Structure formats: structure tokens, C-alpha cells
Amino acid sequence: MAPRRRRHHNHSRFRCPTLYIGAAIAAFLVTSGGRSDRDIWTSRMSKFYYGCSNASSKFAKAEAITRPNRYLWIATSGGLNQQRTGITDAVVAARILNATLVVPKLDQKSFWKDASNFAEIFDVDRFISHLANDVKIIKELPRRGGKTWTPYTMRVPRKCNERCYQIRVLPVLLKKHAVQLTKFDYRLANKLETDLQKLRCRxxxxxxxxxxxxxxxxxxxxxxxxxxxxxxxxxxxxxxPDMLAFSGCYYGGGDKEIKELGKIRKRWKTLHTSNPDKVRRQGRCPLTPEEIGLMLRALGYGKDVHIYVASGEVYGGEDTLAPLKALFPNTHSKDTITSKEELEPFSAFSSRMAALDFLVCDESDVFVTNNNGNMAKILAGRRRYFGHKPTIRPNAKKLYRLFLNRDNMTWEEFASRGRRYQKGFMGEPKETRPGRGEFHENPSSCICEDSDAKLKMETGPRKLGRGKEGAKNDVGEAVDDQNTDNELELSDPEDEEDLSDPQGKGLVDGTSEDYDPNTSEEPELEVLLSD
Incomplete structure (x- = not known):
């Protein structure tokens, strides 16, 4: 069937490949210029909200609450951003236990294979000094009797709340005096009292x-x-390839794709046979580079826009990226805008390379992702806290139908629907209900509203400014709730044992709202999603 063509000025007449990876099949004409009824580079209501994480007057200083001979050490797991969540939560766990925190040990052995220690990634002196009023932090355990002190190792279940730590960890800490919590990823409840949430933000x-x-x-x-x-x-x-194989999605690559991804999928014996159509309908398939490009063009970003791509290996290589580059010829990565010599101090370390991508993404005017991994969540929360910079998360459930039927509509129809479907997924204030999703992605306890400035805007064209202290209110109800039902969180077998322990029954009840029972007996699966 011949592609539908309409006479219109400023059309870019490239042949845009469809979903099929590497197949040059003609599609509808995409206008070369950007067009939108809004400012595509800023969040409309961002000027009325700001990050607020100062401790309340009731939050005692560390020197007043830290008990002697209580040392907490944690071992992080996963990629850089998952480790970042572990470090953040470790500070709060130490505060709950009235313990001294030993600078966390980074994951140096897993899939990500980075031998860097904490001080080679983060400014350790700033970490210690900036939190001095909240938690006492030391660089290493003190020696005991002139010898190296080996801490007692244990693990807590995921989403462990304050009571969970006080009942599971505190008795051990009182007896052993030094405890290391292993595989410390998402081991703290999503919902905590406000002062502890604000500590997370600090x-x-x-x-x-x-x-x-x-x-x-x-x-x-x-x-x-x-x-x-x-x-x-x-x-x-x-x-x-691993990510796509795990997802169970099909991208139209025929027998070659089915064989290649099927072979990878066989490594994980516990994965059920997937239904690719069902998975895609549920919005659980990562968008292709082309789909991301079409979504951005529909939102009004023109062909002349520059895009920085932070990615690992892309399945299909340049053939897969070609449609995105046709839509946005000014596509860059850290490899294309630096020399090998400049990257040499970082290139052998996956976490340092990830940190570079993190910084460029954080600095961007608009951040967009095709996944719901740790880097995407951390950056979404950070960008909310520091001014609600536009952060686009594809509404994959609705976009799926749009991409499926795109050959049956004009570009104007496609773009109009795309903009409509993305309302509520653009990083605007109040898009997500407070407490919904991971706290690191939606730090609602640390977002305040400048109601004086908002009132001035609503009552007249006077200059907007920061309101008085009494006019600053925490964010209220959401404007547009988001689809988070299908977010995947994996736990491990040890957690299952913890949860079935009769002794801990009360603890499970205390954290059940936050705990996701999805489990995996395949450690590699967890690591795959732990960027």
C-alpha cells in the first residue's frame, strides 16, 4: 500500500523506517519544523514549586542521638544509580538506629565490573561534612584491640520500615556493635516520616x-x-539485547530476532513464555529509538534540535539508530564530542562513565527515557527537586496503539494524538500523587509550593517572587495520575525467607504497603535492571 502523502510546506522527504529494525519502509511525511502550543523547553508551573529539604526544629542533631559502639556499614549492589539509592537510604537507616555510619562499600564484583571505591566516585569529605548534623559518618571502622574489626553481616528485606530496623537490626547491633548490611538496594521503606524523607533528599x-x-x-x-x-x-x-530478551517484546525483526533474543532468554530458566502483543499492550516494552524520535517530533521538537544519547550497546546497532538520526540529524554521545584521550581516565570504569552521562542528562533542558530503570528514576526525582525541568516518560500504553495505527493517519493527526497522550507524563508539578511510585523518583515530601507567588500570578501581572515562610506549602493532590502499575521491581530469594519467618510477621504487616512480592531466582535478572 502506497504511503499517504499530503501537500504541505517544509516537509522532510526522508523515507522513515517503521518498527522493523533495519527495514527501510516508507511511512508518512514528518514535518521538518517543530510546532507546539506551549513552551517546549520549560515546565509551565515550575516557578511555583521548589525543593525544600531542611530539617524541622524537632529533628535532633547527630551528636545528641548517636550512641557509642554502634557502627553500621552497608554494601551496595548494582550499577551506579542503584548504588546511589543504597547510599542515600543507608544514611537514613543509620539515623533510625542511632548509629555511626561507615562510608558505604561499593559493588565491585557484579555485572557492572567496576573496581572503584566510594572516594573515587563521590566527594567523600563533602559527604561526611554536609551530613554532620544528621548522622555521624566515618571513613572506616575503628580497630578493635589493635586488630581489624570484622563486622557481623546480615541482610534486611526490601522496603524495611523504621520498626523493621528497630526489631531486626538493632538487637544485633547492640550485641555485635558493628553490623554490615549486604546487598543494600531498596532496603528502606518508600514511606517514612517527613523528617526522614527530607534527610533522604539532603x-x-x-x-x-x-x-x-x-x-x-x-x-x-x-x-x-x-x-x-x-x-x-x-x-x-x-x-x-539482554534488556529486550528479558522484556519478552518483539520488534518485527523476523526469525533472526526471535532466534537471537530467544537464545539469550533461555539463560533465565524461571522466565515464563512471553506474549509479545500482551506485553506491548501493557506498556512494558521499551520504545525503539525511532518511536522516541517520533514522539519527540510530535511534541514539537524540530529536526534542528540537538540530542545527547546516553546508552549502552544498542540491539541492531546503527541500523536501529538510523531512524532516530533521520528524525534528528544532530545526535551526539560522549564518544562523538570527546577524544579517546579525554575519556581515557574514565573509560575503564563503568560507574565513572555512567556518572558522566548522568551529569550531561541532568544538565539538559529536556530529559527523555525509554525505560524505568534506576538512572531514569533518580534523574526524574532530581529534576523535580531542582525546578521541575521537563522530564518526559513515554505513556507507552497509549503510544503503543498510536504507533500501531500510524500508517492510517496523517502526520498532523499522529502529532495531535501524541501530544494528548503525553499530558501528565512531561515532568510538570503535581503530575504524580504524593507517595506514588519510588520516593527517589517522586520526592513529594521535599517539594514545596510558593503559594504567594501563585496567588500573585492568579490575581494580576505583578512580578513573581518567593513567598514568605508561612506561604510555603507541601505539594497537594495530583493533576494527572500516572500509570505505574506495571513497573517491575525484583526481590531475591532471601527476602522470601524473611517474609515467611513467623518471628517477623508483624514486620511484614508494617511494610506491606511498600513491598512488591515479585521475586526472581535469577540474580542476573536483578543486575540487568540495576543501572
């Missing part, structure tokens, strides 16, 4: 900073993007 958004070499290189990359264009988009793209 750690994540203020105390944790990358080392000077990483920060300076990240600033250099962002500056080079700015030299090319006033605004830029950062795309965090996860389209690795």
Missing part, C-alpha cells in the same frame, strides 16, 4: 557529589552540547 541532592575529575569532565560535555545549540535534549536509551 543526602541525594546535596551531600552526594561526584569527584572533581568526574564533575569537570561532565561540565565539559554539557558545555560542548551548549556550544552547538542553546537547548538540548538528553535521551537515556536502554535497548541492549
Amino acid at each position: 543526602v541525594n541532592y546535596h551531600a552526594l557529589r561526584f569527584t572533581d575529575p568526574i564533575t569537570k569532565m561532565g561540565e565539559t560535555l554539557a558545555h560542548r552540547m551548549r556550544m552547538m545549540s542553546k537547548h538540548y535534549i538528553a535521551l537515556h536509551l536502554r535497548f541492549e
Whole structure:
């Protein structure tokens, strides 16, 4: 069937491949210029909201609540951003236990294979000093009797709340005096009292900073993007073969794709046979680079926009990326805007390379992702806290139908529907209900409203300004609730044992609202999603 063509000015007449990876099949004509009824580079209501994470007057200083001979040490797991959540939650866990925190041990052995220690990724002195009023932190355990002190190791279940720590960990800490919590990923409840949530924000958004070499290189990359264009988009793209195989999705690559991804999928014996159509209808398939490009063009971003792509291996390589580059010819990565010599100090370390991408994505005017991994969540929360910079999460459930039927409509119809479907998924204030989703993605306890400024805007064209202290209110109800039902969180077999332990029955009841019972007996699966 011949593609539908309409006479219209400023059409870019490239042959845009469809979902089929590597297949050059003609599709509808995409206008070359951007068109939108809104400012596509800012969030409309962002000026009325700001990050607020100062402790209340009731939050005692660390020196008043820290007990002697209580040392907590945690071992993180996963990629850089999952480890970041573990570090943040470790500070809060130490506060709950009135313990001294030992600088966390980073994951150096898993899938990500990075031998860096904490001080090689983060500014350790700032971490300790910035949190001095909240939690006492030391660089290493003191020696005991002139010998190295080996802590008692244990693990807590995922989403463990305050009571859980006080009943499970505190008795051990009182007896052993030094405890290391292993595989510390999402081991703290999503919902805590407000002062503890604000402590999470102080750690994540203020105390944790990358080392000077990483920060300076990240600033250099962002500056080079700015030299090319006033605004830029950062795309965090996860389209690795392992990721696609795990998802159970089908992207139209025929027998070759089925064989290649099926072979990878067989590594995980516990995965059920997938129904690709059902998975895609549920919005659980990562969008392809082309789909991301079409969504962005529909939202009004023109062909001249510069995009920074942060990604690992892309299944199908350049053939898969070609449609995105046809839609946005100014596509870059850290490899294309730096020399090998500049990247040499970082290239052998996956976490340092991830940190560079993190910094460029954080600095971008617009951040978009095709996944719901840890980097996407951390950046979404951070961008909310620091001014609600546009952060686009595809509404995959509705976009699925749009992409499926796109050959039966004009570009104008496609773009109009795309903009409508994306309302509520653009990073605007109040899009997500407070407490919904992971706290690191939606730090609602740390977002305040400047109601005086909002009132001035509503009553007259006077200059907007920060309201008085009494006019600052925590964010209220959501404007548009989001689809988070299908987010995947994996736990491990040890958690299952913890939850079936009669002794801990009361603890499970205390954290059941936050606990996701999905489990996996395949450790590699967890690591795959732990960017």
C-alpha cells in the first residue's frame, strides 16, 4: 500500500523506517519544523514549586542521638544509580538506629565490573561534612584491640520500615556493635516520616557529589552540547539485547530476532513464555529509538534540535539508530564530542562513565527515557527537586496503539494524538500523587509550593517572587495520575525467607504497603535492571 502523502510546506522527504529494525519502509511525511502550543523547553508551573529539604526544629542533631559502639556499614549492589539509592537510604537507616555510619562499600564484583571505591566516585569529605548534623559518618571502622574489626553481616528485606530496623537490626547491633548490611538496594521503606524523607533528599541532592575529575569532565560535555545549540535534549536509551530478551517484546525483526533474543532468554530458566502483543499492550516494552524520535517530533521538537544519547550497546546497532538520526540529524554521545584521550581516565570504569552521562542528562533542558530503570528514576526525582525541568516518560500504553495505527493517519493527526497522550507524563508539578511510585523518583515530601507567588500570578501581572515562610506549602493532590502499575521491581530469594519467618510477621504487616512480592531466582535478572 502506497504511503499517504499530503501537500504541505517544509516537509522532510526522508523515507522513515517503521518498527522493523533495519527495514527501510516508507511511512508518512514528518514535518521538518517543530510546532507546539506551549513552551517546549520549560515546565509551565515550575516557578511555583521548589525543593525544600531542611530539617524541622524537632529533628535532633547527630551528636545528641548517636550512641557509642554502634557502627553500621552497608554494601551496595548494582550499577551506579542503584548504588546511589543504597547510599542515600543507608544514611537514613543509620539515623533510625542511632548509629555511626561507615562510608558505604561499593559493588565491585557484579555485572557492572567496576573496581572503584566510594572516594573515587563521590566527594567523600563533602559527604561526611554536609551530613554532620544528621548522622555521624566515618571513613572506616575503628580497630578493635589493635586488630581489624570484622563486622557481623546480615541482610534486611526490601522496603524495611523504621520498626523493621528497630526489631531486626538493632538487637544485633547492640550485641555485635558493628553490623554490615549486604546487598543494600531498596532496603528502606518508600514511606517514612517527613523528617526522614527530607534527610533522604539532603543526602541525594546535596551531600552526594561526584569527584572533581568526574564533575569537570561532565561540565565539559554539557558545555560542548551548549556550544552547538542553546537547548538540548538528553535521551537515556536502554535497548541492549539482554534488556529486550528479558522484556519478552518483539520488534518485527523476523526469525533472526526471535532466534537471537530467544537464545539469550533461555539463560533465565524461571522466565515464563512471553506474549509479545500482551506485553506491548501493557506498556512494558521499551520504545525503539525511532518511536522516541517520533514522539519527540510530535511534541514539537524540530529536526534542528540537538540530542545527547546516553546508552549502552544498542540491539541492531546503527541500523536501529538510523531512524532516530533521520528524525534528528544532530545526535551526539560522549564518544562523538570527546577524544579517546579525554575519556581515557574514565573509560575503564563503568560507574565513572555512567556518572558522566548522568551529569550531561541532568544538565539538559529536556530529559527523555525509554525505560524505568534506576538512572531514569533518580534523574526524574532530581529534576523535580531542582525546578521541575521537563522530564518526559513515554505513556507507552497509549503510544503503543498510536504507533500501531500510524500508517492510517496523517502526520498532523499522529502529532495531535501524541501530544494528548503525553499530558501528565512531561515532568510538570503535581503530575504524580504524593507517595506514588519510588520516593527517589517522586520526592513529594521535599517539594514545596510558593503559594504567594501563585496567588500573585492568579490575581494580576505583578512580578513573581518567593513567598514568605508561612506561604510555603507541601505539594497537594495530583493533576494527572500516572500509570505505574506495571513497573517491575525484583526481590531475591532471601527476602522470601524473611517474609515467611513467623518471628517477623508483624514486620511484614508494617511494610506491606511498600513491598512488591515479585521475586526472581535469577540474580542476573536483578543486575540487568540495576543501572
